[in-house]
Amino acid sequence: MSASEINTSANEIKYLSEFYHLPEFKTLEGYKKNGGYIQLPKALKMQPQEIIDLVKASGLRGRGGAGFATGMKWGFLPKNNEPRYLLCNADEGEPGTFKDRMMMEKAPHQLVEGMIISGFAIGSKKSYIYVRGEYSDSINALEVAIAEAYKAGFLGRNILGSGFDHDMDVYRGAGAYICGEETGMISSLEGLKGQPKLKPPFPAIQGYLKKPTIVNNVETLAAVKYILRDGAAGYRKYGTEKSAGTKLFSLSGNIVKPGNYEVPLGFSLKDMIYGLGGGTKPGKKLKAVIPGGSSAPVLTADEAERANLDYENLAQMGTMLGSGAIIVIDDSKCMVECLANLMHFYHHESCGQCTPCREGTGWLDKITTSILAGRGRLSDIELLLKVADNMKGKTICALSDAAALPVLSFVSKFRDEFEFYVREGKSKVKGVVYKTPSYQSDHSKLGAH
Amino acid sequence: MFQLSNDAKQKVLTELTRYESKQSAVLPALYIGQKENNGHITPEVICELSKVMEIPESQINEVFTFYTMYNKSSIGKNHIQVCRTLSCMLNGSTELTEHICNELHVKMGETTKDGNFTVTEAECLGSCGTAPMMQISKQDGSSKYYENLTNESAMNILRGLK
Amino acid sequence: MSVVKNDSKSSQWYLPGILTGLGITAKHLVKNLFNKKEMITINYPEQKHEYSPRFKGNHILTVKKDGSLRCTACMLCATNCPAECITIHASEHPDASVEKFPISYEIDMLRCVFCGFCEEACPVDAIRLGPEWQTPGVNGANFNYDIKHLAYRANLKGGIQSVVDDVERHKSGI
């Protein structure tokens, strides 16, 4: 990647994160001073259906991982006035993603206002923000912001005299990646094990406590305010025709400047890595990039340099945008070790409800661990592909796909490393077999977590 | 026999009415139970919670054993959880954990002799940009992220906590 | 089954048939007299025939390293036995890792046809058909061999070791 080809002018568009650098943006006054709570009264005067059509016209798509058009999702709600819920999915368990945390700590009111407007649009009287248990700072920031909003009359009964009343609460998760899945989160909110529910019926028809429920990501709900401010055309100024607007990308792994960068969708991955991210560490070359969080199929170095960061282009490259977590892997790392690490993650996080995923993740973890320990057999590589292929698409939720896609992409794109490891019993890159760390107590050596 | 203190019982009862369904109060109640029983939950805690909330014990135990943030066994004053998932592993979290464990002479999941530290591995803690990192949580449930660690900075933090 | 009829003239005579028979007997008598080593007959019971290792004789219930029965009373042998001469009563073993073992294991030797189906059916090599076969008994002798006889009789010298043992199997994680 010669320096001349990096387009240094391609820079961040701080659309949502405009005032994140101001510490006062966190408080109610600071937020109001910088354009806060102006859209709320405007929205309360509009017709709810108007707001839904506006969001549909803006082409806003879910920022959590699935990329489902938000306007359409809101459209699935039954048209009666049965009580319904708005839930904000702030579980953020996808490895590599840390954008929601920054948004909640730097601009809690942005989320609160976005949720009140969305609540009004879908006619819901109660909304919850489900935050993962480990984010204690985000939870405190949100609770303070909600208290301030109640005091300022933006929440509670008859908000700003519009006759619309809305309550909001924070619900603290307790450490489970599966609660990032829509119905898994709903089960957790209901006080049960975070195990996904059978679909159909979909949450929009029968979700939280069997009532119609809309689940959106933090970034999606925060963007609603900006759509109201700039209108559909204003929002579409950034991003491509099908993937409108900007997106917060979390850059991590072997990169000089990891962190959150807000860029318009369609931004080239190459500029993100070499421009904003500062390229790989000195003396190291780029080997692989996981563009959309750990469950997105991996891209080789040259594929990454041709890819653009939007839903369609990444889908064409055989991967997916997901939660926008870009993990950069340089050539000093062994891909077999990376895959084993991910498989351990999915084995630990599988909720155990459906047999293919519960036993499949365990099996994949054990196979990759035995390859890593030098006990692999040539047929193991074929077996990995078969197990992953037969696990995909066979379960209630997409965790089995999330565990299978890395296996299929790692093994097919870096097959030489796997075959070298099996034949030679040591890593092609590191030249030595993976030594189980000394702190590992004996029972975990067998791949059981 | 484990007994909930009065204000803890009051907190649990308010949690019962705070959400749309009584069952939703199980997760917060377990947090309260864990706080009361210095950082971990035992079957007696669950029996007590079941009596207070009138929810079957097996349902509360299901939720308790499902989530990772409820500790199954007793922990030291500071519970060190080093993230081990991909982004942190790429930035050397394994070496960091090895260094901490050697310094504290413990294996994974064990508590130091003086009962100050318990070291465990955690999956992705959502702070991958500032890898490698760890979370230290106290017995009363409060926790804090320590980021961009090196071997020395980690040990300094631990010495500060002693 | 077609019988070959030989109605030729010479066969109707009586004497030629007898004399040829006597001739053969005399030939063997003379051959055995002059080289004893080649003689087919052995003087049983001092000398006994060497049977192949696959010979199916009296049953043996194999034992584990600690001397307890290897049999888990899974009844596959009793099911596979064409003569239905095996009766087993199972019960709970005090050691939870063993779980099931036979309280009584009886083979009715008069019914048994020594076909070896039980040996083939057994999943854990708990029963084998051994090399001994001469076990006479006057009427009234107990031909229902029980565990004590099948596993711990005198000439088994404390029981034959089974090739399958649980300790390694559990350790290897199967």
Add this chain to the structure above:
Amino acid sequence: MSEIITENKTEKKMLNCKINGVALFVKEGSTIIQAMYENQQKIAHYCWHPGLSIAGVCRLCMVEVTGNPRLQIACNTQVIEGMDINNTSAKVIEATKWGLDFHLINHPLDCPVCDQAGECGLQDQYMEFGQYNSEMAEPKTKKHKVVDLGPTVVLDSERCILCSRCVRFTDEVSKTNELGIFNRGDHAEIGTHAGKKLDNKYSLNTVDICPVGALTSKDFRFRQRAWYLKDAETICNGCSTGCSTKVYFNKEGLFRVKPKHNAAVNGYWMCDEGRNTYKFVNKESRLLKSYQFKNNSWGFESMAGAATRNLINIFKTAKADEMALVLTGQQTVEEYEAIVSFFADHLKSKNIFHWNNNESTVNDFDGLLIRGDKNPNTKGLLQVLSKHQISTKWTDLENQLASGKIKNLVVVGPENISVYNDLELKLNLFSKAEHLIYLSSASLPQWENIKTLKYVTVIPLKTYIEKSGTFINYAGLAQKFNKVTTVVSEALTVSEFAQLAKGEELKIEYVVSENLMTSEHQRADQVVLEHRKKNEFVFNRGQF
């Protein structure tokens, strides 16, 4: 229990759909798996059970619906008009094979020591849908073996395939919430919260619905192998609900009782007490020969038929008011008809009394199946007594016995003596009669501690397993059941006793050869020749 109240028969809209190329007519709102069951289509499944809610976790009942690229699970997908379903395409067979493989990779090699072998869901479905070589070479996950869940059930977590049927049972049917699935991922285990036992009155139903050998019954543990047992349908005589049951037996006797689906009475379930009703049928607790007690010693052993013939002249000579008959609610309607008509019409004696053992608890009901009246046929007895215009009070019998008026007292004793805790008291009362003729299927050790015995004849009876007849349950529903097998061949049924007492000879009822093959006359343990009979409970082929 929606099934207990017979479904309202409002005619539901019927949909037509195609399953494996066969055009079918299906009720609206039924799922694909229900449609397949009603039309004898084979489908692999574990977690779906007609009497429980849908879990959709075993992911085995995958079907291919044309127009939908992804395989759908049959248990949760509703049938819509003109749906074309097939579960025999290569894609589905591959998916089922792999679905089974995922169930089996961590399953222990326990078949030799597992009670469920022979009727195990994994074995059956592997032979039908699996037939592959497993490629699992990694160490299996270790879990708890032989966990003592409670007084009736033993758990083995390694065998458990986490289909959650038992958890849903304790939540939805017995509503006692004892069981739960603890831990996460492939270390999840069924269990009760530390120390609490699985101890409700329907706990053994979890053993029936468990498709594998994870939950096994303590009472049947290691007693017999499933393929050595024949089974036959009958009516439980544990209480007056009259659940239809399936009894498992062979020539050594009876081994266990399981419920059979009967939408009108017990749905898919059965109580634990009813499962012990096989115990009083086996030989060790039965009276085999007739004995007489004369000048205070038992003896004079004779066959039941001969003993009854000796009584013929007693019945001829005795005066009507010196005879009395005591009946319990344990026999069948046909037997009552025979013995009551013998007494009322032949001997012209009206002293027929009803020994009611649980007057106080008659109307108890535990909300699901267990009723206070522990006799299966009280309604049948009252019906026959009212038909013969007999209305006597128990106190009359006590007075007549006290005054010594009764010379010969015939008592038809109960079969299920475990529910008759007033047995000794009544035996003392009966012993006041000059000549007591006690008919009983059970051998009663209580005779020893009755001091005032004068002259007693004891005659063995057959139990409900060894005779055909009708029970009328608490709601008046007459249920006919057939003879299952014979345990004590020389014992008599009460109608045979009445016939012999009249002096007639027993007719050997033979069946005209043409209708020998009709199911009504078929011998109960006639081997059904269609492919190997499965454990009806886990996979009922065809009947729904």
